[in-house]
Amino acid sequence: MEKERMLRASELLARMKAPMVGGDGKEEETKQGFTYYYGKCPVHGRYLRDVVGNGTSRHFAHRCPECERVRREKEAWGRSGIPARFQGKTFHSYVASTPEERAAKAAAEAYARTLEERLPKGDSLILYGAPGTGKTHLACAIGREAMRLGKSVLYATFDEIVRNIRSTWGGKGSEREELAKLTSVDLLIIDEAGGVDDAGTKRILFSVVNERYQSLRSIVLVTNANMEALRQATGDRCFSRLCEMARSVPFFWEGRRGNRVPSAVSPRGAEWR
Ligand SMILES: Nc1ncnc2c1ncn2[C@@H]1O[C@H](COP(=O)(O)OP(=O)(O)OP(=O)(O)O)[C@@H](O)[C@H]1O
Ligand SMILES: [Mg+2]
Ligand SMILES: [Zn+2]
Numbered sequence: 001m002e003k004e005r006m007l008r009a010s011e012l013l014a015r016m017k018a019p020m021v022g023g024d025g026k027e028e029e030t031k032q033g034f035t036y037y038y039g040k041c042p043v044h045g046r047y048l049r050d051v052v053g054n055g056t057s058r059h060f061a062h063r064c065p066e067c068e069r070v071r072r073e074k075e076a077w078g079r080s081g082i083p084a085r086f087q088g089k090t091f092h093s094y095v096a097s098t099p100e101e102r103a104a105k106a107a108a109e110a111y112a113r114t115l116e117e118r119l120p121k122g123d124s125l126i127l128y129g130a131p132g133t134g135k136t137h138l139a140c141a142i143g144r145e146a147m148r149l150g151k152s153v154l155y156a157t158f159d160e161i162v163r164n165i166r167s168t169w170g171g172k173g174s175e176r177e178e179l180a181k182l183t184s185v186d187l188l189i190i191d192e193a194g195g196v197d198d199a200g201t202k203r204i205l206f207s208v209v210n211e212r213y214q215s216l217r218s219i220v221l222v223t224n225a226n227m228e229a230l231r232q233a234t235g236d237r238c239f240s241r242l243c244e245m246a247r248s249v250p251f252f253w254e255g256r257r258g259n260r261v262p263s264a265v266s267p268r269g270a271e272w273r
Contacts, residue, residue, distance in 0.1 A: 157190075
């Protein structure tokens with residue numbers, strides 16, 4: 001009896017695969033003793049809701065799964081804290097025209113491609129170098145890929161992290177909770193790291209890096225400092241943990257922001273009317 005039920009379940013699963021693709025717009029159809037009930041999404045077309053037959057029933061979805069996926073992705077972007085300017089940045093939009101740019105892009109892309117195996121091990125990346133060279137761009141492209149895989153991502157500048165943790169010292173919220181937020185995500189992007197000038201701030205950075213180090217959680221760290229400056233800025237204990245977790249990618253070339261002064265608005269501001 002049990003075996004028969006198992007057999008029926010696996011047969012059901014096998015049969016259900018076919019009607020999920022394509023579709024002729026019908027709301028229900030019966031095939032080989034099973035009735036397939038469909039929902040209809042105005043954007044994505046029909047989707048399988050339930051399959052009933054042979055004394056079994058199986059529920060698949062009560063809303064369009066594609067709409068649900070889009071909604072979940074939107075929420076993930078909201079939670080990620082990735083700034084609006086960088087939400088549209090992708091590997092595709094990163095132009096690599098020199099060997100150095102190509103190497104940096106390839107390293108970031110290889111990391112993103114292997115996130116499934118890297119994130120559980122805490123494998124990390126340090127993107128370091130000159131302003132305007134696309135470090136934040138590539139870090140956010142990695143974040144985008146992680147979210148596409150359903151991973152949780154949090155982007156924060158180092159200053160934001162310090163400010164949020166310091167704000168708990170006055171009794172608002174707890175430092176533990178604030179640290180837990182930074183530790184619990186699958187991927188933490190720390191941007192603008194460096195310039196750690198006092199013991200309190202150093203301790204915060206150490207706590208964040210150490211918590212993630214201990215729990216095998218990845219960091220993408222972005223900084224203008226070179227490796228020696230980063231070691232000095234973060235302290236030996238923090239830096240040695242980062243070295244064990246991370247590979248580093250240098251970005252030392254002329255940045256793309258350029259030194260152009262902002263173009264002038266004409267006196268009557270005609271172009272803004
Ligand atoms: N190779 C590139 N291809 C396309 N866009 C690029 C490239 N390099 C930089 N950019 C663009 O230039 C701008 C500056 O890049 P980004 O902010 O990522 O630089 P950064 O290295 O993080 O600089 P900083 O260290 O000052 O924060 C962004 O709009 C980014 O998309
Ligand atoms: Mg940046
Ligand atoms: Zn839909």
